[in-house]
Amino acid sequence: MIGRRILVIDDDAAMRDSLAFLLDVNGFYVATYETATAFLNDVASGPVDCIVSDIRMPGMSGLELVRKVKADRVDCPVVLITGHGDVSLAVEAMKAGAVDFIEKPFEEEVLLRAINSALEARPAKPADDAAKLQAEARLADLSSRERDVLQGLLAGKINKVIAHDLGISPRTVEVYRANLMAKSHVRSMSELMRIAITAGL
Structure with missing residues (x-):
């Protein structure tokens, strides 16, 4: 490069x-x-x-x-x-x-x-499909509630708003956020957002 x-x-x-x-x-x-x-x-x-x-x-x-x-x-x-x-x-x-x-x-x-x-040269569609499948695999173990929290994060909502929407405490949202990062094997929230977008969430 x-x-x-x-x-x-x-x-x-x-x-x-x-x-x-x-x-x-x-x-x-x-x-x-x-x-x-x-x-x-x-x-x-x-x-x-x-x-x-x-x-x-x-x-x-x-x-x-x-x-x-x-x-x-x-x-x-x-x-x-x-x-x-x-x-x-x-x-x-x-x-x-x-x-x-x-x-x-x-x-x-x-x-x-x-x-x-x-x-890097952007490959054609098959590689894009492979990236999507890989991203989906990294999110496959999420529970339905963890996915709800992830959807809230993708929508740009803060913990307090997500907690209100889901009827749980902000502290519980923090626990779910930590679980999201651990299960998807990421070190930052931005990396988690990239994976979620690639997966089509």
Whole structure:
């Protein structure tokens, strides 16, 4: 994947420079923009192999960018970087077409792995079907109540709301969340959301 062109969009100058440095030392060509609008207005930006963008920015958000990219640059994958409380927004963005999302703070290796995965040639339908089956298998052992909690998380609901909807305590929801992560063998809520979306939940 060395030599591929990565575009970084983040209104935080320190984060933008840090990401650019990380990608540069790992052999990528990097272009940076402060906002999604600045990128879209730059007609000379040239071809892009992958976009790494913050999800919350002034003007056009990362979610809006995903929708725009899907309309204009179908073959350009978008990896979103989210804050701790933005999981529901990131889930919505993945449903709109983002290939991955990473929660702050994150390890450098996590971002590099996400970018390299996004840059891999996207195989045709059979491999997509295989990914769906694999995701479904990782969720196969969930109880009906655990699936109810997962559906609530996918809908962007907080623990208190899920608890009210299901007639259980917020503490019980936390227990179900822990069970969800253990049974699906994930280390983060964002990874669980990716699996659930791939499985078609």
